[in-house]
Amino acid sequence: MNKKEIEKVNTKSNIKLVSKNIKQENANPKSSQNAVKKEFVLEGLGCANCAAKMEQKLNVLDGIKSANISFATKTLFLEIEEISRTKELIAATTDIVQSIEGHVKVVEKQTNKVLKKEILLEGLCCGNCAAKIERESNNIDGVKSAVVDFVSTKLIMEIDNPSKTNSIIEKVKEIVKRIEPDVKVIEIQNTNKASKDQTHEHDHDHGHEHGESNKTEIIKLATGAAIFAVATAMKLPNYLELILYLISYIIVGGEVVLRALKNISRGQVFDENFLMSIATIGAFTIGNYPEGVAVMLFYQLGEIFQGIAVNRSRKSISALMDIRPDFANLKAGDELKKVSPEEVSIGDIIVVKPGEKVPLDGKVIEGNSMVDTSALTGESVPREVGAGDSILGGVINKNGLLTIEVEKEFGDSTVAKILDLVQNASSKKAPTENFITKFARYYTPIVVFSAVALAVIPPLVIDGATFSEWLYRALAFLVVSCPCALVVSIPLGFFGGIGGASKNGILVKGGNYLEALNDVEVVVFDKTGTLTKGVFKVTEVKPQNNISEDELIAYAAYAESYSNHPIATSILKAYGKEIVKDAVENYEEISGHGVKVIIEGREVLAGNYKLMNKENIAYSQVETIGTVVHVAVDKEYAGFIVISDEVKEDSAKAIKALKAIGVKKTVMLTGDNKTVGTKVANQLGLDEVHSELLPDQKVEKVELLDKEKSPKGKLIFVGDGINDAPVLARADIGIAMGGVGSDAAIEAADVVIMTDEPSKIASAIKIAKKTRTIVMQNIIFALGIKVILLVLVALGLGTMWEAVFGDVGVTLLAVLNSMRAMKTENI
Structure with a gap:
């Protein structure tokens, strides 16, 4: 390709790259x-509807x-357009979050490298003192965060500047x-483990707090339930019975x-707290004291189980x-x-x-x-890896x-990028998620009115x-109207x-791409490195004039032994x-032709047809899809060797699997010559x-193919990135394809197959279909049960008991069903 052609390609490539931004803006309309x-x-976010x-x-x-x-990871992804107002907008964000959920803390995730330090506080037994130590440690200059784990009596600090570690420890003392003078x-x-990413830390802490909170809630529920049982079982005067029901209600639902x-x-009316409060207080107003308490008791118990299920789901995914x-x-x-790992350079x-x-x-240098x-x-x-091989973290x-x-430093390593991609994938929401968020916004007020x-x-x-x-x-x-089953699951x-x-x-870089994989109609492949291995291999050895295959390949190997081509x-x-190097003499590389050497006294020529013509040697003209190396010994033609790229063992299986799951057309685009392209396409069964x-x-070509698919259909291109x-x-x-270790692959693509197996594309589509099936099951199940219960309740055929099941019970079942999405062993 001459300079002019290269400039043309580069210019067109830059123009086409704009389409990447357009596509990402479609996935995230305001992205810039x-x-x-x-x-x-x-921190503390527990209501999916509130998150919406x-x-x-x-x-x-x-x-x-x-x-x-992302309710699943309790993470807010924010893009701020007016950079000069960043601090002001973060403060406004905090105000909005706390106006909806006052107890939620907004903590910014830091991506800078920090040193994590653990200090044992031996003899610490006062929770209030622990809180004071934590508060004052957080105010030390150079400390990013300080947390006292009262259970393990440890102070866990993240230090921005490792050089200040000693002075910080002295201040802690x-x-x-x-x-606490006695501590x-x-x-x-030597236990300075890498600080986990912020999401993981928060999940861990929240899980611990959630467990402690559950214990407290269970004790409260048990106490309230006991008083409720006494009021229900014993025949008491009306005023005493009412007092006991009220005490039970305050303990359980206060x-x-x-x-x-x-x-x-704060102006937030239509949430589940309001709905349950109105419903149960209303029950007291019309004299249904037992039902008012029992419904709140059942609701709170369901909330605990729901919280456990969601928390377990988060941990399982993590x-x-x-x-x-x-x-x-x-x-x-x-x-x-x-x-x-962050300390290693x-x-x-x-x-x-x-x-x-x-x-x-890194690279293995020994072992x-x-x-x-x-x-x-x-x-x-x-x-198997050995000296000289590259190896990846994780x-x-x-x-x-x-x-x-x-x-590579840890922040630039493959494992760090993979973790970042997976954790941030939920910021790109699928259309179904966006629809449900909008649906919930209108659904609850309509039901309330x-x-x-x-x-x-x-x-x-x-x-x-x-x-x-x-x-x-x-x-x-x-009670039935709460949309949590959908918003959470x-x-x-x-x-x-x-x-x-x-x-x-x-x-998969986002829920939007995962959902899009359901509608794939056309899959377009690059050839080299995608359907083929991208590695040259001897595919044919044709000796002539009474020379065996072994002799021919040996002559060629000795002739090429000094080349790194x-x-x-x-x-x-x-x-x-x-190779016995002493057997090779007078090695001469003839540019653009091949090599000439003396092997044990015999002159060996190995190269292309030009070398044969130059040396006036009659040779066999070969039409094949690979590179031909002709060999001559003592000016007599000895035969030829064909070297070509090899098709991956997995490629044919991949094409069959794609057709089996409903892909309408498979296409290969290649820069290689027509003979090679046609042979590979026929071998694999491409359309x-x-x-x-x-x-x-x-x-x-992709733009032309894109016009052939249906308006809702999707086109995949598979390349080396x-x-x-x-x-x-x-x-x-x-x-x-083969994206591990390739920064360009991870950046350019929407989906990265971390192996060289094209069949993983069919697996990705199957996972997407399974996920959509589960999501649709949840939508149909949750809405179906709610509609049925709304009709029954309106007709007087349902009670608050069924209504609470329609809220909490359905949510719990939907969350448990969602957990099946992560099980992909049989795909």
Whole structure:
């Protein structure tokens, strides 16, 4: 390609790359490169409906380009357009969040490297003192965060500047001595594990708090239930019975009522706290004391079980990607020092012992071992690595001792990027999630006003209808209306699907892409490195003039033994024996032709047809799809060797699998010649092949193919993620093959297949279909049950008991169903 052609390609490629931004803006309408991206953890967020309200208000806030809340990870993803107002907009964000849920804390996620330090506070037994130590430690200069784990009596600190560590520890000792003189401050040595990402830490802490909260709630419920049982079982005077029911109600539901009042004062009326408060207080008003208490008791119990199910779902999904290494064995002279992966620099030498995770990307400089890559790629068969091989962080060293030279800092490593992709995938919401969020916003007020009409209109227009009877029906109607089953379970379903795909070596960058995979009609492949291995291999050996195949390949191998050309490498690999260099004399490389050498006194020529013509040797003219190396010995033609790229064993299986799941057309685009392209396409059973294409011509072909699919259908392009960036961007869904370790692949594509197996594309589509099935099951189940119960309650055939099941019970079942999305073993 001449300079002019290259400039043309580059210009067209840059134009086509704009389509990537358009596609991302469709997935996230307000996305922009000129925006500050921030992430916040919403500590204590427990209401999915409230999360949807927060998201709605934040998206209309002036200066905010986009706001997405992942209820599954309790993370707020914010894009701020007006950079100069960042602090002001963060403060406004906090106000909006707390106006809806006053107890929720908004904590910004930090991505800077920090040093994590643990200090044992031996003898600490006062919770109030622990809180004071924590508060004052957080005010120390250089301390990013300080948390006292009262159960383990540890102070866990994150330090921004490691050089200040000693002075910070001295200040901690001063604080502890002043507050609790009898407590011993012991610095924990050699346990400086890498600080987990903020999301993981918050999940862990929240899980602990949730457990403690559950214990308190269960005690309260048990106490309230006992008083309720006494009031119900014993025949007591009416006034005493009412007092006992009221005490029971206050113990069981007082917090719900208080929360409802606080929310009303902030202008947040239509939430489950309000609905349950109105329904149960209404039951007391019409004299149904036992039912008022029992419904609140059942509701609170259901909330606990629901919370446990959601928390377990979060932990299960997090466990799928538990690939983050905890420490690195840094080699310092003759000693090994256990440090955080964040402390290791490029060029440092680390040692990985058997059974340990490889902490960072690097190159093996000493040792041999088998490594388990299943956590990264989903491959069950271990790989062998040795000196000179590249190795990725996150894989597990099985049996040998490996010495590795670090090539990337932890923040730039493959494992860090994978974790970041998976954790942030929920910021790109699927259309179904966005629909449910909008649906919930209108659904609850409509049902509330319908309940008011149900209470007021029938007594006025129906003869004999009593207000108390219709009020009861209206109150039960209110209980059913909460949309939590949908708002909680659907994001969990998509998050589970993304987590399950990751465990199978498939990185999906968002719920929108996962849902789009359901409608794939056309799959377009690049050839080299995608359907073929991209590695040259000897595929044919044709000797002539009484020379055997072994002799021919041996002559060629010795002739090419001093060359590092890929063709020479493939011949040496095919020969497979050690080269005795002393047997080779007078090595001469003839540029553009081949090589001439003397091997044990015989002149050997190895090269292309030009070399044969130059030396006036009659040779066989060969028409084949590969590169031909002609060999002559003592000026006599000895035969030829064909070297060509090899089709992956998995490629034919991949095409069959795609057709089996309903893909209408499979196409291959390649820059290779027509003979090669046609042969590969026929071998694999592809529907179409287009050869001898430049990168910009591939984009044009994809645009033509895009016009052939239906309006709702999707087109996938599968490439290597490096040379194919423009066409990956233009496709509805860009999939990068063999993406592990390739920064370009991870950046350019919407889905990254972390192995070289094209069949994983069919797996990704199957996971997407399973996820959508689960999500649709939840939608139909939740809405179906609610509609049935609303009708029954309105007709007087249902009670508050059924209504509470329609709220809490349905949510619990939907959450449990969502957890199935992460199970992808049989896909």
